[in-house]
Amino acid sequence: MRGVFAILVTPFDSSGQLDEAALRRCVGFCLDAGAHGLVAPVNASEFTALTDDERRRVAEIMVETAARRVPVVVGVSGTSARHAAVFARHAQKIGADAVIAMPPYVRKAHPDEIVEYFRVVAGTAELPVFIQNYQAPVGTPLSPAFIARLVAEIDGVEYVKEETLPAGHAISELLRLAGPRLKGVMGGMAGRFLMDEYRRGACGTMPACEVTDVHVALWTALEAGDEARGRRIYNRLLPLLNIEWMYGAAVYKEVLRRRGILENATIRGPGLFALDAHDHRELEAILEEVSELFTTAPIRETPKAVRVMGPG
Numbered sequence: 001m002r003g004v005f006a007i008l009v010t011p012f013d014s015s016g017q018l019d020e021a022a023l024r025r026c027v028g029f030c031l032d033a034g035a036h037g038l039v040a041p042v043n044a045s046e047f048t049a050l051t052d053d054e055r056r057r058v059a060e061i062m063v064e065t066a067a068r069r070v071p072v073v074v075g076v077s078g079t080s081a082r083h084a085a086v087f088a089r090h091a092q093k094i095g096a097d098a099v100i101a102m103p104p105y106v107r108k109a110h111p112d113e114i115v116e117y118f119r120v121v122a123g124t125a126e127l128p129v130f131i132q133n134y135q136a137p138v139g140t141p142l143s144p145a146f147i148a149r150l151v152a153e154i155d156g157v158e159y160v161k162e163e164t165l166p167a168g169h170a171i172s173e174l175l176r177l178a179g180p181r182l183k184g185v186m187g188g189m190a191g192r193f194l195m196d197e198y199r200r201g202a203c204g205t206m207p208a209c210e211v212t213d214v215h216v217a218l219w220t221a222l223e224a225g226d227e228a229r230g231r232r233i234y235n236r237l238l239p240l241l242n243i244e245w246m247y248g249a250a251v252y253k254e255v256l257r258r259r260g261i262l263e264n265a266t267i268r269g270p271g272l273f274a275l276d277a278h279d280h281r282e283l284e285a286i287l288e289e290v291s292e293l294f295t296t297a298p299i300r301e302t303p304k305a306v307r308v309m310g311p312g
Contacts, residue, residue, distance in 0.1 A: 001071055001098065001128075001159065001184060003036025004216050006209040007044040009252050010058055012266040018054050020061055022262050026209060027065040029261045032296045033213035034220075036204065038066055042075035042100060043138065044208040046249055049268035056090050063094045071097035073130060079106045081113075081120040088125035100130035100161060103140040114140070115150065122156030128183070130159040133170070139163070144170055148177035161206050163188035168196045175201050190241045191215055195234055198222045210255035211240065213295040236293065239286045243279075250275050254283065259297040 008030070011022035030038055041047040041058045050058070059074045066072050074091035076099045078084030084101055091099050101121050103114045122129045131150060133142050141164045142150075150157050162170050162185050171185050184203030187194055191207045207215050214237050221230035244251040249272060253265035267274065275283065291299045 001037060001073075002203045004034075004212065004219050005037035005039050005071075005073060005186065005204055005206045006030040006033075006035040006212040006215070007042055007206055008038060008040035008058070008062060008209055009249060009256065009262075010041055010045045010047075010050060010054070011253070011262050012264065012268065014264050014266060016266060016268065018050075018057065019262075019264070020057070022264075023058065023061050024065045025261050026256065027062060029256075029259075029297055030209050030212050031066070031069055034216040034295075035070060035209070035212050036216075036219075037071040037073060037097075038062055039073040039100065039206055040075060042077070042132070043134070044249065044252060045075065046268055046272075047075055047077070048105070048138070049270075052086070055087060059087075059091060059096065060094050063096055073098045073100050075100050076121060076125065077102045077105055077132070079104055081117040084117065084121050085124040088121050088127075092125050092127055096125075096127060098128040098130060098159070099125045100132050102132045102134050102138070103142070105138050105140075108140050111146065114142070114146075115153065118150055118157055119154050122154050125156070127156065128158045129154075129156050130161050130186075131157060132161045132163065132188075134161075134163045134188070135165070144173035144177055147174055148179075148182070151178045151182045158183040159203075160185045161188050162186070162197075162202075167193050168200050171197055171200045171202055190244055191218070192238065192241045192245065194218065195222075195227075195231065207241075208244065208249075208252040210244075210252045210259070211237065211290070211294070213297075214290065214293045217293060217295070233293065236290050240283075240290055243283060243286060247273055247275060247279065251283065254280075255287070258287070258299050259294070260300050261297060 076087035
């Protein structure tokens with residue numbers, strides 16, 4: 001698995017319910033934009049605000065709509081090994097190509113419990129497993145040495161999404177320690193450090209999907225050995241990645257709404273911030289600089305108020 005694996009947002013309608021038609025449009029947009037793979041539901045999908053049934057439904061729609069055109073990676077993070085196994089079993093049943101999981105994300109697990117957790121995930125899914133190495137408070141950062149141990153001891157643990165800081169150092173050390181059993185490390189954090197990660201040997205990146213076409217253009221330039229072109233694209237993209245780092249799903253969804261993929265940019269709380277008038281003005285200025293790189297779904301919408309829904 002290599003390239004830009006786009007993370008789908010979870011679209012909600014104006015009442016906060018899962019919008020299945022919009023989710024299918026997100027899949028179609030990512031495929032049209034050249035994504036090499038799809039991922040959901042994970043952090044950028046607001047997975048912690050979804051019910052278990054909604055998590056399963058998002059995964060089903062992604063697999064069904066992708067229709068084997070690209071690999072699909074299903075998020076199966078759980079509060080315990082038993083909880084994660086429910087989603088891992090479902091991912092295997094619906095035809096996922098791989099699964100991705102953080103360690104237990106509510107009560108933090110002991111290292112021995114983390115080993116057993118990923119053993120259960122891999123054994124239940126019977127698919128390649130990505131370890132998502134993510135920062136607290138949701139994530140439990142794991143050292144390169146500990147991840148290398150998981151790769152060595154658990155069949156099926158084959159990939160890593162690295163999102164701790166400094167990510168580049170972690171990628172270099174992990175590739176050195178893990179050996180050939182590790183099939184690849186992908187960067188995260190929206191691709192903000194992709195130039196460095198690529199030079200260090202990253203096999204891809206997993207950003208949110210709102211500018212998949214631009215991420216693909218950047219990756220394509222790097223794969224072609226055209227670092228100068230890649231750097232030009234990266235420098236134009238970076239202001240958008242910075243504002244999305246601050247607001248997360250609110251920016252992902254507003255950009256997708258302006259591009260005509262979503263009807264609503266509704267997000268679910270708790271802990272998320274809607275964009276105010278100043279944010280919309282800044283986002284509009286940023287998009288003026290980067291939108292000519294959009295190869296599909298050009299900007300066509302103006303700012304609109306965004307609702308933040310409670311978890312119910």
